[in-house]
Amino acid sequence: MNRRITVLGSRSLVIAAVVALSACGGSSGSSTASTDSVPTTDVASDVPVNPLLGTPLEDPTTATRPAMVVKIDNHPGARPQAGINQADIIFEENVEKLTRYAAVFQSLGSDPVGPIRSGRFQDINLLGSLNKPLFVWSGGNSKVSAAIAKSDLTDLSYLKVNTDGGFKRSEDYKAPHNLFAETTKLWTLAPAGSSAPSTQFAYRTVSDANASTSKEAIGLKVSMDGVKAQWDWDATTKEWARTQDGTPVVDTADVALSVPNVIVLEVEYTNSYSPISKTLGSGKAYVFTNGVMYEGTWTRTDRLKPFELKDSAGGVIKLTPGQTFVEVARAGSWHDTRRVQIPVFQIRDFPELAYGSRKAGRYAYCYDY
Numbered sequence: 001m002n003r004r005i006t007v008l009g010s011r012s013l014v015i016a017a018v019v020a021l022s023a024c025g026g027s028s029g030s031s032t033a034s035t036d037s038v039p040t041t042d043v044a045s046d047v048p049v050n051p052l053l054g055t056p057l058e059d060p061t062t063a064t065r066p067a068m069v070v071k072i073d074n075h076p077g078a079r080p081q082a083g084i085n086q087a088d089i090i091f092e093e094n095v096e097k098l099t100r101y102a103a104v105f106q107s108l109g110s111d112p113v114g115p116i117r118s119g120r121f122q123d124i125n126l127l128g129s130l131n132k133p134l135f136v137w138s139g140g141n142s143k144v145s146a147a148i149a150k151s152d153l154t155d156l157s158y159l160k161v162n163t164d165g166g167f168k169r170s171e172d173y174k175a176p177h178n179l180f181a182e183t184t185k186l187w188t189l190a191p192a193g194s195s196a197p198s199t200q201f202a203y204r205t206v207s208d209a210n211a212s213t214s215k216e217a218i219g220l221k222v223s224m225d226g227v228k229a230q231w232d233w234d235a236t237t238k239e240w241a242r243t244q245d246g247t248p249v250v251d252t253a254d255v256a257l258s259v260p261n262v263i264v265l266e267v268e269y270t271n272s273y274s275p276i277s278k279t280l281g282s283g284k285a286y287v288f289t290n291g292v293m294y295e296g297t298w299t300r301t302d303r304l305k306p307f308e309l310k311d312s313a314g315g316v317i318k319l320t321p322g323q324t325f326v327e328v329a330r331a332g333s334w335h336d337t338r339r340v341q342i343p344v345f346q347i348r349d350f351p352e353l354a355y356g357s358r359k360a361g362r363y364a365y366c367y368d369y
Contacts, residue, residue: 050107051196052088054203054321062107066154066194067133068186071123072101073115074227076245078177082252083110089200090259091126091326094225094275102127106197109183111166116158116179119144122277124151126328128303131197134190136165138179154194156186165189200306201261204290204318211318213311214292222264222327225275229327231262233291240288242325260322262288265298265307266331277328284331285309289320 048057057063072081075098084090087103087110100117104127119137121144127133135153139145139160148155158167158179166182169175219232219240231240239258242249249257266284269275285298287309296311309317 049199050088051199052104052106053323054199054201054319055107059107062196064196065106065187066190067130067197068105068109068136068183069123069127069130069133069153070101070103070105070113070136070181070183071117071119071138072103072113073117073177074099074101075177077174078115078117080250080252080254081115082180083113083183084249084257085251085253085255086110086113087323089324089326091328092224092227092229093120093122093126093277093328094269094330095120096225096274098226099224104130104133105183109187111182111184112168112170112180113183114180115170115173115177116167116181117176119148119157120274120276121147122275122279124148124153125303126277126279127153129197129200129306131195133197134186134194136181136186138176154191156189161186161189198306201309201324202316202318203321208318210290210292211294211311211313211315213296213313213315214294216291217288217293218291220262220264220286220288220293222329224327224329231288231325233288234258235291238290238320239322240325259325260289260320261324262327263309263324264288264327264329267328268331279303279307279328285317287317287319289318 048063049055050057050062052067070083072078072084074081074092081101083103083105084101086105086108088106088108089104091102091104092099093102100120102123103113105113113136116136116138118140119135120140123135124147127135132152132154134156135148136156137158139157140148145157148157156165158165158181161167164185166185168180170178170180172178217233219230221228221230228245230243232243234241237258239260240262241256241258251257264286265279268278268283270278280300280303282297282299285296287294287296294311294317296309296317299308299310300306311317
């Protein structure tokens, strides 16, 4: 199959020197890694930055561009996807026995982008902090469509904008996993007065060392609905590379998906048929950045405000400037007296690794050690 993708712009980060990482080893002690290992930008307070990346703004034309959220299919028949390496932030959500991406674009675009699928009720709260984002989706049932129409998300569904947004079916994929669009055309449909989103996370600078609350980590696994994802720390690229169901994740240009930051948010899901994540309130959070992990909490009291991430000491967790992947994972645990329950970020240390039941949510399990 001849699959092509046009990248609109390019990312540029200052990648600092590599430092050796010890094996994760289940170390319980905190670590403070050298700041030389951090891909950061020492941004002055008066220098414009990309709001969803924390990196210096290189293209002035994007300064006021609104965020665009594209609902990207993650069904096996939809892979590889187009645009996943150009998104500033990707949220992975549970849907019906599968997961779906809510890919947020602002600094870069992708022509094409997709495959595009339907939205869910949970998207309204999850995406509220992005300042009335353009919401690109294939459409949905009447109840979801009505809810989206009444929300502050800007509805750019296939049914509403069609070819004006560059929507078209690809012959390289089978329906319903074959709908793509073009971000260039979609951005021209933004309502008058649309503006850029606010910053969603706190970011580190060159002068910021890893906090004493961090622990070294070399990988994590997350068991989502119908998907087993793994992220491995690459000390050379200073990013976490994703594999899914045992296969490295690549886009349509055969470029591997890797990001500087991975966040696991423990949330409660309601409605057994079509899951609805509760992203207002608080819960446990696990943040992976710069080869370390922070265990802490997320708090969000208003859908118009971003998630607040704090470590075990109550300090704000700072990410590495660059892309962020957020796992919106089920909260919960599962007990088995033959096994020891451990958070997902430690499981790489144990060759006897075995996943628990689907009820386990974010947890995996290893035999006693």
